[in-house]
Amino acid sequence: MLVAEHLTKFYPNIKALDDLSLEVSDGAIFGFLGHNGAGKTTALSIFTTLMLPSSGSVMIQDMDVVKDNLKVRGILGYLPENVSLYGELTVRxxxxxxGxxxxxxxxxxxxxxxxEMLGFSQWSDSKVKTLSKGMRQRVGIAQSILHKPKILxxxxxxxxxxxxxxxxxxxxLLRINAELGTTIFMNTHMLSEVTKICTDIGIISHGRLLLADTLKNVETQYKDCKSLEEIYFRIGNGVAQ
Amino acid sequence: MTGLKYIAGKELKASFRNKEFLLIIAVFLVMSIVSVYIGSTTKNAELKAYESIIATATTTGTEVPTTPVIFPLAILKNLVEYVVMIGAVLAIFLGYDAFQGERQGGTLRLMLTKPIPRESIILGKLLGAGLIIGLLLTVTLLFNIALFAYYTGVFPDFVETLRVVVFLLIAFAYMMSFYAGALYVSTKTRESSYGFLLMMVVWIFISFVIPQLAESQKSYAYAINNIAGTIAQVPGETVLSSAIGWLSPAVQFKSVGSDLLQAVSETATIRVDRLLVANIAKVMYLIVPSVVLTLLSLREVKKEAIL
Incomplete structure (x- = not known):
């Protein structure tokens, strides 16, 4: 389980995260939604021990991401955006x-x-630089689950x-979640993807968490909205007002 | 330290698959072979000139010049120049993108989320570069000993081998200081090309500008080479030339290297340990920058803002 409490992060001249509190339960597929610059990557960087919070705390499987950072890294998998890996080396x-x-x-x-699980065995001896973006992304996912992390x-x-x-x-991702029981936390702004695979969602805007709940509860709460997109804009506009 | 050997191994593998890097290595090896060839032909020419003078003197009954002292290692003396020129560039090439490349490609973020201390990344890269440079210098050593034996007809004795080994160790320290410099710049810059350019400017100053400035401040005497029958300029250190020379590790490396490779007749017969003690300040001057620059890189990698 991931528990973030009163997480705040200041950059020079900007408050990237503003008192963010969040819980992600084991086995969930959590979609973290927000516009560009909302604070998604900052939050993810803190969760993955890449960055220190200005205040607040984050616990993953009861381990503090700051104090127990080496142990936390042992149980998490991570795939950054647009990772190119080492082109001169083969997939293996x-x-x-x-690994x-x-x-x-x-x-x-x-x-x-x-x-084998990712259906990618035939490419194991190919140099990464020869692969398409989609194939490289698979290699990226492969490296992130090689050690069977608790949370990805x-x-x-x-x-x-x-x-x-x-x-x-x-x-x-659905297979990883089902077969390995890995909790998945993904930053995205593709709402269609979220509705297709996520069990839980969080919406962040200007560093503030506007909503975090199961997708089912959100859809029930906003049953007059036709799509997640409509819900997203309604919540966003509500805050803006 | 966890991860160190894996990072070093990855560096080795990636470097030896880089065509540009392989080209620089090939140039370095070819130049070292050419250096031995040039050195040996020069020595042979001097010997032939001496033999011709002896023949003429014997025929005409004039005074026979004294037998020249041949220092065999002197045929390797051009190696000093090649380390200063190509060796340093090779080290810069290895290091200028070592950190920034990982940052740009997103692999730094990956490594930082693995259960390894941040310092492992810098130390692993240093170890990898050390292995590459060490391997290159070892191959150069073996090549040179083989060529030395081929051209002189004798294998170098223990003392000569020791001199070459110590020279290569000092060359290693010299090249590693350029690698450590390039690596540090790579931790600080967000543009690899800027880091490369900066290091090339540093290299030009260290290898050419400062040595030429120091050279211009030397006093010159003239000496007649009674073997070749030529007049040569003999440079002499002045306080100013020496002071300027201390601004460049290349000057100090050339000085120690020339002593070890018997290019300077005054120091050619001094024992290696005594030679090192006499040059301890210069040797330290070649080692300390690597240590300082590594510490600076380690400090940099511990910062939160390295991403």
Whole structure:
């Protein structure tokens, strides 16, 4: 479980996160929605130990992301937006390197199993620089689940992908959640994706969390809205007013 | 430290698959071979000139000049120049994108979310570069010993081998200081090309501008080479030339390197340990920058704002 309490982050001249409190339960697929510059990546950076909060706390599986950062890193998987990996190395070499950094034992067996699960075994000896963006994204996901993390953080995982690539990634994430029981936390601004795979959503605007609930509850609460897009704009406009 | 060897291994693998890097290595090796060839032909020419003078003197009954002292390692002396020129560029090439490239490609964020200390990234990269540079210098050493044996007809003895090994260790320190500098710049800049340009400017100043300034402040005497029958300018240090020379590690490296490779007859027979003690300030001057720049890079990588 991820629990963030009163999280605030200041950059010079800007408050990127403003008293954000949030809970993500085990096994959920949480879609974190917000416009560009809303604070999604800042929150994700704090959750993944890349950045320190100015105040507040974040606990993942009862471990503090600041005090127990090395332990937290051992149980999280992460896929940044537009990661290019090491182009000169093959898929297997990339995964072997990153898997070893994640302290994966029997790394080659883990690579085989992960690539098999992602339907990507035939590309294991291809250099990453020869792969399409969608294929590279699969390798990125493979490295993020190689050590079977408890929670997987994804930053705009379908950004820049064509519809087919987007559908592929969506299926892969659903499989990871179902087969490995991994909690998934993803930053996105693609509302259509959220409705297709997320169990829970959070909406953030200008650093403030406007809503966090199960998708079902949100749809019930705003049953007069025809789509998530309409809900999103209504909540956003409500705050703006 | 966790992750260090894996990062070093990845650096090795990625570097040896980089065509530009392989080209620089090839140039370095070819130049070192050419250096031995040029050195040996120069020595042979001097010996032939001496033999011709002896023949003429014997025929005409004039005074025979004294037998020249041949210092075999001197045929390797051009290596000093190649380390200053190509070795330093190779080290810069290895380091200028080492950190910024990871940042730009998003792999830095990946590494930072792995259960390894942040320092491992810098130290792993240093270890990788150290292995690459060490490997290159070892190959150069083996090449040079083989060529030395081929051209002189004898294998270098223990003392000569020791001199070459110590020279290569000092060359290693010299090249690593350029790598550490490039790596530090890479942690500070957000544009790899800017980092490369900056390091090339530093290299030009260290390798050419400052040494030429120091050279211009030397006093010159003239000496007649009684073997070749030529007049040569013999430079002499002045206080100013020496002071300017201390601004450039290249000047100090050339000085220690020339002593070790018997390019300077005054120091050619001094024992290696005594030579090192006499040059301790210069040797430290070549080692300390790597340490300081590494510490600065480590400080940089601990900062939150490295992403």
């Amino acid at each position: 070499e990339n995964l072997r390197f990153l 070893r950094l994640s302290e994966v034992r029997k790394v080659d067996q883990a690579i085989d199993a992960t690539l 953080f994804l930053d705009e995982p379908t950004s820049g992908l064509d519809p087919e690539g987007t559908a592929d990634i969506r299926d892969i």
